[in-house]
Amino acid sequence: MRYELYYWPGIQGRGELVRLALEAGGAEYVDVARLPPRQGGGMRALTRVLAAHAAGERPPFALPALRAGRRLIGQTANILAYLGPRLGLVPRAEADRLWVHQLQLTLADFIAETHDTHHPVALSLYYEDQRAEALRRALDFRSHRLGKFLGYFEGVLARAGHGWVVGRRPSYADLSLFQVIAGLRYAFPHAMADCAGRTRRLAELHDRVCALPRVRAYLASPRRLPFSEADIWRRYPELDG
Amino acid sequence: MRYELYYWPGIQGRGELVRLALEAGGAEYVDVARLPPRQGGGMRALTRVLAAHAAGERPPFALPALRAGRRLIGQTANILAYLGPRLGLVPRAEADRLWVHQLQLTLADFIAETHDTHHPVALSLYYEDQRAEALRRALDFRSHRLGKFLGYFEGVLARAGHGWVVGRRPSYADLSLFQVIAGLRYAFPHAMADCAGRTRRLAELHDRVCALPRVRAYLASPRRLPFSEADIWRRYPELDG
Numbered sequence: 001m002r003y004e005l006y007y008w009p010g011i012q013g014r015g016e017l018v019r020l021a022l023e024a025g026g027a028e029y030v031d032v033a034r035l036p037p038r039q040g041g042g043m044r045a046l047t048r049v050l051a052a053h054a055a056g057e058r059p060p061f062a063l064p065a066l067r068a069g070r071r072l073i074g075q076t077a078n079i080l081a082y083l084g085p086r087l088g089l090v091p092r093a094e095a096d097r098l099w100v101h102q103l104q105l106t107l108a109d110f111i112a113e114t115h116d117t118h119h120p121v122a123l124s125l126y127y128e129d130q131r132a133e134a135l136r137r138a139l140d141f142r143s144h145r146l147g148k149f150l151g152y153f154e155g156v157l158a159r160a161g162h163g164w165v166v167g168r169r170p171s172y173a174d175l176s177l178f179q180v181i182a183g184l185r186y187a188f189p190h191a192m193a194d195c196a197g198r199t200r201r202l203a204e205l206h207d208r209v210c211a212l213p214r215v216r217a218y219l220a221s222p223r224r225l226p227f228s229e230a231d232i233w234r235r236y237p238e239l240d241g
Numbered sequence: 242m243r244y245e246l247y248y249w250p251g252i253q254g255r256g257e258l259v260r261l262a263l264e265a266g267g268a269e270y271v272d273v274a275r276l277p278p279r280q281g282g283g284m285r286a287l288t289r290v291l292a293a294h295a296a297g298e299r300p301p302f303a304l305p306a307l308r309a310g311r312r313l314i315g316q317t318a319n320i321l322a323y324l325g326p327r328l329g330l331v332p333r334a335e336a337d338r339l340w341v342h343q344l345q346l347t348l349a350d351f352i353a354e355t356h357d358t359h360h361p362v363a364l365s366l367y368y369e370d371q372r373a374e375a376l377r378r379a380l381d382f383r384s385h386r387l388g389k390f391l392g393y394f395e396g397v398l399a400r401a402g403h404g405w406v407v408g409r410r411p412s413y414a415d416l417s418l419f420q421v422i423a424g425l426r427y428a429f430p431h432a433m434a435d436c437a438g439r440t441r442r443l444a445e446l447h448d449r450v451c452a453l454p455r456v457r458a459y460l461a462s463p464r465r466l467p468f469s470e471a472d473i474w475r476r477y478p479e480l481d482g
Contacts, residue, residue: 057400058340061347061393073339075346077318082339098314098323099299105316106302112353120361121374122381133362133374140363152302159298 001086002028004067006046009033011231012179014076014111015064020175021080023218024209025087031223077104080172089172096166103156103165103173107180110149114184115232117141117239127229127236138239142191146184150199153177157201163208170212177202178209183233190240242327243269245308247287250274252472253420255317255352256305261416262321264459265450266328272464318345321413330413337407344397344406344414348421351390355425356473358382358480368470368477379480383432387425391440394418398442404449411453418443419450424474431481 003022007015009031022029032049035041053059053072060074066082073079081101084090090100120137121130153165162168165177181202185192196203209215218224227233244263248256250272263270273290276282294300294313301315307323314320322342325331331341361378362371394406403409406418422443426433437444450456459465468474 058343059396060343061350061390071336071339073343075343078339078343078346081342095312098312098319101322102299102301102314102316102319105319109302109353112350116357116361120357121377122385124381124385130377133377136362136371136374140365144363144365149302155300 001068002030005029005031005064006049006067006072007031007033007064009043009046010225011228012183012225013064013232016179016225017076017172017176018064018066018079018083019223020179020215020218021083021087021089021172023223024170024175024212024214025083025089026214027083027087034223077101077108080104080176084172087172089170089175091167091169091171100166100171100173103153104176106149106152107173107176110180111232113141113145113149114180114187117187118234118236127234131238134236134239139241142188142241146188146191147195147198150195150202154199154201157205163201163204170209174205175209175215178206178215181206183227186227187233187235188240189235242309243271246270246272246305247290247308247313248272248274248305250284250287251466252469253424253466254305254473257420257466258317258413258417259305259307259320259324260464261420261456261459262324262328262330262413264464265411265416265453265455266324266330267455268324268328275464318342318349321345321417325413328413330411330416332408332410332412341407341412341414344394345417347390347393348414348417351421352473354382354386354390355421355428358428359475359477368475372479375477375480380482383429383482387429387432388436388439391436391443395440395442398446404442404445411450415446416450416456419447419456422447424468427468428474428476429481430476 005015005018005022007013019031032041033043033046037044058072060072064076064079065072065074066079068082073082084097084100090097117138118127118134119130120133127134156165160166164170164174210219229235246256246259246263248254260272273282274284274287278285299313301313305317305320306313306315307320309323314323325341331338358379359368359375360371361374368375397406401407405411405415451460470476
């Protein structure tokens with residue numbers, strides 16, 4: 001199966017969780033909006049396909065979306081639940097699959113709260129137009145939410161016992177957890193340094209994912225976009241305390 | 242299977258999406274925190290079980306959680322993905338199940354954005370302590386997000402063609418969509434009245450779910466809690482424009 005990923009070409013965003021799964025799983029895929037226009041890619045290809053699907057039977061509400069054969073699948077965690085068994089990124093037992101999905105949905109909540117530190121009022125406004133609110137929200141995030149989420153996932157790894165969230169192999173939730181840690185280190189270097197003593201297993205998981213041969217090759221390639229201030233994880237020093 | 246629902250006893254909240262599925266699916270279940278203490282219920286039972294699970298292998302990050310045999314399953318959409326096939330609330334084909342789950346995750350995003358209209362800064366603060374920010378956020382929600390989400394689901398129903406989001410029978414996403422519409426009508430009566438002309442199919446779906454015999458019996462029972470200002474959907478007239 002040759003997959004097609006539909007996502008904004010300039011950012012990691014939520015699409016990065018799908019990219020990491022496709023890369024770590026060794027899937028054949030095209031990142032449509034990042035292809036040159038002469039190869040059928042670019043923003044025009046993205047908007048053309050989305051417009052066609054908006055008129056079709058089952059359009060996604062937002063990106064990322066993954067085309068697999070004739071299907072176009074939306075919602076990041078749903079895409080990963082689809083890819084997981086196909087790419088060997090989830091165990092076979094139903095109980096394990098539910099658990100990995102539960103962790104993925106908790107990561108989705110964590111990511112949404114992280115995003116809202118710089119956009120607490122409106123997606124439709126610039127950061128600069130909601131900076132006062134962002135300062136309050138980021139203070140609460142650093143004080144109450146960051147440690148709570150990190151502590152939860154540190155505990156998950158401690159109980160699982162083999163360096164991954166379930167079993168002895170990486171799942172798509174491990175890949176997403178890597179991305180969340182990398183993003184938080186970029187956006188909140190001080191707050192993350194303060195947590196370092198209580199998040200050793202998360203740091204080890206981050207390094208373990210980086211060392212997976214396919215992930216290492218991906219991260220060193222031009223396919224991996226850099227973090228930026230147009231993305232979910234933004235480095236605004238005033239929000240890092 | 243006798244299920245146990247773990248959720249805060251005084252509110253509908255996200256637990257209501259699970260309650261509606263259990264009720265509509267005719268499941269045998271106990272709403273643990275709402276049982277009298279002499280029957281093993283109440284808040285003490287809730288916190289005792291959560292503390293035991295926090296020390297266990299796979300604790301949920303937050304409520305609701307559903308006990309099914311020896312498992313405790315967390316994350317609302319994940320619980321519904323588990324219950325759906327068991328309660329006849331999702332079609333058999335994988336493509337249909339992915340689609341229903343995709344819609345459920347989009348409803349989860351809609352619910353989170355609705356909640357944040359009155360809590361844009363911090364869960365840990367009262368509404369009154371973030372009222373200025375809430376006024377800005379609610380204005381953006383009414384102006385940009387409410388119509389976008391409602392229009393999306395109206396389109397889903399239009400294309401599906403049989404009054405449900407998929408096929409000719411109600412799925413768990415239909416039940417959640419009913420709850421979202423009911424909640425929004427409670428919280429934003431003016432904004433919802435302004436949308437009425439463009440959301441006829443959603444209004445019909447709301448009434449169709451209400452008319453399901455098990456749902457009708459549930460809504461008329463004391464098991465159905467009222468909407469309130471301690472919940473996700475709150476009626477603060479100043480946020481309704």
